[in-house]
Amino acid sequence: xxxxxxxxxxxxxxxxxxxxxxxxxxxxxxxxxxxxxxxxxxxxxxxxxxxxxxxxxxxxxxxxxxxxxxxxxxxxxxxxxxxxxxxxxxxxxxxxxxxxxxxxxxxxxxxxxxxxxxxxxxxxxxxxxxxxxxxxxxxxxxxxxxxxxxxxxxxxxxxxxxxxxxxxxxxxxxxxxxxxxxxxxxxxxxxxxxxxxxxxxxxxxxxxxxxxxxxxxxxxxxxxxxxxxxxxxxxxxxxxxxxxxxxxxxxxxxxxxxxxxxxxxxxxxxxxxxxxxxxxxxxxxxxxxxxxxxxxxxxxxxxxxxxxxxxxxxxxxxxxxxxx
Amino acid sequence: xxxxxxxxxxxxxxxxxxxxxxxxxxxxxxxxxxxxxxxxxxxxxxxxxxxxxxxxxxxxxxxxxxxxxxxxxxxxxxxxxxxxxxxxxxxxxxxxxxxxxxxxxxxxxxxxxxxxxxxxxxxxxxxxxxxxxxxxxxxxxxxxxxxxxxxxxxxxxxxxxxxxxxxxxxxxxxxxxxxxxxxxxxxxxxxxxxxxxxxxxxxxxxxxxxxxxxxxxxxxxxxxxxxxxxxxxxxxxxxxxxxxxxxxxxxxxxxx
Numbered sequence: 001x002x003x004x005x006x007x008x009x010x011x012x013x014x015x016x017x018x019x020x021x022x023x024x025x026x027x028x029x030x031x032x033x034x035x036x037x038x039x040x041x042x043x044x045x046x047x048x049x050x051x052x053x054x055x056x057x058x059x060x061x062x063x064x065x066x067x068x069x070x071x072x073x074x075x076x077x078x079x080x081x082x083x084x085x086x087x088x089x090x091x092x093x094x095x096x097x098x099x100x101x102x103x104x105x106x107x108x109x110x111x112x113x114x115x116x117x118x119x120x121x122x123x124x125x126x127x128x129x130x131x132x133x134x135x136x137x138x139x140x141x142x143x144x145x146x147x148x149x150x151x152x153x154x155x156x157x158x159x160x161x162x163x164x165x166x167x168x169x170x171x172x173x174x175x176x177x178x179x180x181x182x183x184x185x186x187x188x189x190x191x192x193x194x195x196x197x198x199x200x201x202x203x204x205x206x207x208x209x210x211x212x213x214x215x216x217x218x219x220x221x222x223x224x225x226x227x228x229x230x231x232x233x234x235x236x237x238x239x240x241x242x243x244x245x246x247x248x249x250x251x252x253x254x255x256x257x258x259x260x261x262x263x264x265x266x267x268x269x270x271x272x273x274x275x276x277x278x279x280x281x282x283x284x285x286x287x288x289x290x291x292x293x294x295x296x297x298x299x300x301x302x303x304x305x306x307x308x309x310x311x312x313x314x315x316x317x318x319x320x321x322x323x324x
Numbered sequence: 325x326x327x328x329x330x331x332x333x334x335x336x337x338x339x340x341x342x343x344x345x346x347x348x349x350x351x352x353x354x355x356x357x358x359x360x361x362x363x364x365x366x367x368x369x370x371x372x373x374x375x376x377x378x379x380x381x382x383x384x385x386x387x388x389x390x391x392x393x394x395x396x397x398x399x400x401x402x403x404x405x406x407x408x409x410x411x412x413x414x415x416x417x418x419x420x421x422x423x424x425x426x427x428x429x430x431x432x433x434x435x436x437x438x439x440x441x442x443x444x445x446x447x448x449x450x451x452x453x454x455x456x457x458x459x460x461x462x463x464x465x466x467x468x469x470x471x472x473x474x475x476x477x478x479x480x481x482x483x484x485x486x487x488x489x490x491x492x493x494x495x496x497x498x499x500x501x502x503x504x505x506x507x508x509x510x511x512x513x514x515x516x517x518x519x520x521x522x523x524x525x526x527x528x529x530x531x532x533x534x535x536x537x538x539x540x541x542x543x544x545x546x547x548x549x550x551x552x553x554x555x556x557x558x559x560x561x562x563x564x565x566x567x568x569x570x571x572x573x574x575x576x577x578x579x580x
Contacts, residue, residue, distance in 0.1 A: 180431075180445070187425045190414040197374065197408075198492050199400035199429025 017163055021156035029155050033227055035267050036159075036166040037220050042247050042259040043173045044216035049253050050177075051189055051209055054111045056241055057098065057118035058217050063236030064091045064121065065218025066225035067132060070141045080144035084222050091218025094121070095211040103206050118241065125233045137232030141225055162223050169216055174256055176212075185209065246284050250291050252298020261299050327352045327527055328373065328404075328496060333382035335368055335551075342368040344551035346382070350496070350529060355522040357542030358531045361572055365551040366531045367409055370498050373529075374406045375399045386496075401429045403495030407485045407502060413473040419484050420469040423456040426491035459487050463517060479510045486517070496527045503537055515541045539563070547572070 020032060041062065048055055069087035072078040078086070102113040125132040132138065143152035144161065152158045176182055188195045188202050196202055225231040251262015266287070270280060291298060297305070330348040334341065343365045350356055358366050371377040373384060375396040384392045391399055414422045431448060460466050463483045468476060473484060482502060489497050499518065503511045515537050522528050532538050538545070539559040547555040547562060549571040555562055562568055 180449070183421070183425060184428060186417070187414055187428075190416055191412060193376070194408070194412045194414065194488070195425075196376075196396040197400055197406055197412075198426045198488065199397050200425075201395075201397045 014167070021159050025156070029159055031267065031271060033155070033159050033162050034224075035264065036162045037223050037227075038244075038247065038263045038267070039166050039260055040169045040216055040220040040223075041244050042251070042263045043170055043256070044213040044220075045244050045248055046253060046256070046259045047173055047176070047216075048209055048213045049248060050185055051206055052107065052110075053206065053210065054114075054245070055102075055118075055210070055213075056111055056115035056238075056245075057095075057102075057121070058213070058244055059236045059238065059241035060118035060121040061091045061095055061214040062217040062221035062224070062240070063125070063231070063233075064094050065221030066231040066236065067125065067138065067221075068218075069222040070138050070225045070231040071131070074139045074141055080226065084219075087222045088215050088218045091221070092211050092215040095214030096207070099207045099210050103203060103210065118238070122233060122236065122238075133232070135232060135234060137230040137235075139230075141229045141231070143226060143229070158227060162227070165219060165223060169219065170260075173216070177256055243284070246288050250287055250298055252300035254297055254300050258298050258300040265299060325352050326350065327387055328529075329385040330369075330373070331383045331385065333369075333372060333379045333384065335365075335372055335377060336380050341551050343372065343379070346548075346551070346553055348546060348553065350527060352495075352527055353522070353525065354544060355519070355528045355542050356530065357538040357545040358529060358548060359533075359535070359538055359545055359572070360548035362533075364548040366548055367500060368551075369548070370406060370500055370529075370531065373498060374404055397429070400492055400494075403493075404498070405489045405492045405494035405496070406498040407489050407500055409500045409504075411478070411481045411485050413481060413484055413488070415474040416472065418470050418472055419460060419465055419476065419480075419487075420453075420456055422473055422484060423459055423487050423491045424452055426488040427452045427455065428492075430493050456491065459490050462520075463487050463490075464513075478505050479507075479514075482506065482514065483517075486514075490521065490526075494526060496529065497521070498529045499531065501532050502530070503532055503534055511537055 017032070017036075021029060041058065045055070045058055048058075065087040068090040069080070069083040072083040072086055073080060098114075098117045102110060102117055105113045126134050143158060146152065150157055152161060177185075184195075184200055185205060187198075188200060188205055192202055221231075221236070224235065228235070247263035247266055248259040249262070250266060251260065252258035266284065269283070269287075273279075273283065276283070295301060295305075326349045328348070328350040330346050333343060333346045333348075335343040346365075346369065348369075358369070360366055368377065372379050375391070375394055375398070379392065382392075383390055386399070386402060386404065389402075391402065391404075394402075414425065417425075431452075457466065457469065460469050463486060465480060465483055465487060468480055473481065476484065482505070486499070486502060489499075502518065503514050506514060511534065518528060518530070519541060530538065530542060539562075542559065544558060545556065545562045546553055547565075547568050549567075554567045554571060555565045557565070
């Protein structure tokens with residue numbers, strides 16, 4: 001689609017999201033709050049995937065954000081608006097430390113090293129139950145303090161808070177991609193050796209991408225834990241990490257919006273098949289296999305494929321006419 | 325004045341000595357040819373000079389500074405740029421984008437400013453686009469500037485690789501077989517451009533197998549065999565050198 005159509009579609013979607021709480025409440029709002037949080041996770045994940053960094057630590061870094069903010073508010077009496085930046089900073093720093101190790105690996109080995117790092121973080125929560133509350137999680141996390149007299153105990157107001165952060169995150173990630181930094185990242189993806197020869201410090205860029213993505217994961221974690229009013233190890237397990245992976249692959253990594261479309265479609269499918277919840281891993285797994293086998297570019301790659309197929313059929317028909 | 329100095333540089337892979345105790349000195353403004361049979365260590369030497377490999381022994385000095393342990397991008401920032409034997413480009417980007425990105429190390433803009441896209445950045449971007457077009461023009465690539473690099477014919481790809489190197493504003497360029505796979509007309513054009521580049525003040529270290537091109541372009545030659553230097557001198561001296569002729573048939577008396 002051309003730029004104008006894109007803008008119109010995006011504006012319509014944003015308007016829809018803004019008006020949602022007016023039209024629905026309860027369960028549907030719930031679904032959308034989690035969808036918005038997933039949008040942040042998925043967009044930040046793609047930022048890493050752009051450089052071929054398929055991390056398995058994203059959910060754990062999300063957990064760092066959720067736990068840090070939760071603990072600061074429940075145990076240390078911090079206000080939400082202080083705990084939020086502290087939690088994001090925590091995810092940023094942990095990612096920075098991990099990066100020293102995981103960035104010595106590439107490709108599949110990167111996947112494995114981040115799996116190890118993510119698991120190390122996850123197990124630290126289990127092995128320190130006095131601090132992290134293990135499976136029971138940390139106590140009841142209160143909603144953020146009221147702003148301008150408006151309480152966030154109401155899911156609708158909290159929804160708007162999440163929506164604001166989601167839009168802000170997506171705009172930042174989009175601007176990053178379109179900036180010169182994004183062009184440099186594309187160059188590294190295209191040819192890392194040549195980029196080094198051109199004077200690009202590829203390790204510094206990989207580190208930057210990894211910690212920025214992790215900071216966004218931390219933000220997602222805070223929004224998550226303050227919505228569910230708790231943080232437990234179950235929330236940030238490998239299951240979640242795998243789901244992010246599936247969203248991104250099914251959506252397609254080709255463009256900025258691929259993973260966003262992917263998570264939306266899969267969430268819609270999950271809600272449509274609400275009766276078959278136990279089969280969800282099976283369903284997601286099946287979709288993943290089908291996409292990888294038949295449509296590796298993901299959902300976003302379907303329109304160009306369809307249009308080129310149509311063109312091909314058109315050409316065949318015209319050839320048949322001329323030879324007839 | 326010696327710009328680049330290699331002192332006792334050795335690179336071994338297990339028992340194999342790809343580069344053996346090499347002592348090399350390149351002065352500013354030189355157009356130096358590095359020749360030798362296949363497997364004599366020329367590309368390894370390039371890798372060592374540009375930082376893609378670190379030597380087992382020895383030192384590499386650039387403008388008086390020991391750069392032996394520095395990474396490729398640091399050396400590129402210091403002015404040492406290279407091309408690769410197998411044409412290396414950003415294949416999925418256009419020619420103009422390739423040259424654009426190559427300006428990276430001389431942007432003069434912090435990452436933060438880049439992100440914000442402030443006015444200073446936009447002004448600099450325009451300047452870079454202009455410079456990129458200039459460079460493409462000088463290499464007769466202006467017509468294909470919006471063509472994806474992978475779709476360009478081989479000769480244009482080699483020229484683009486050179487354009488990328490020039491865009492990094494080098495003081496020393498190492499050209500690894502820049503005319504391979506070109507027809508004689510393209511070769512002459514390319515060597516002419518290389519000479520022009522040298523005249524504009526860029527020191528050049530050139531490796532190639534086309535003896536006519538190398539002998540006709542370079543002022544001084546260094547000959548490598550089995551990882552060490554067997555001769556150094558002007559084209560005439562080299563062609564008369566018994567060791568060189570022995571190691572490397574086809575020195576020939578004709579050169580352009």
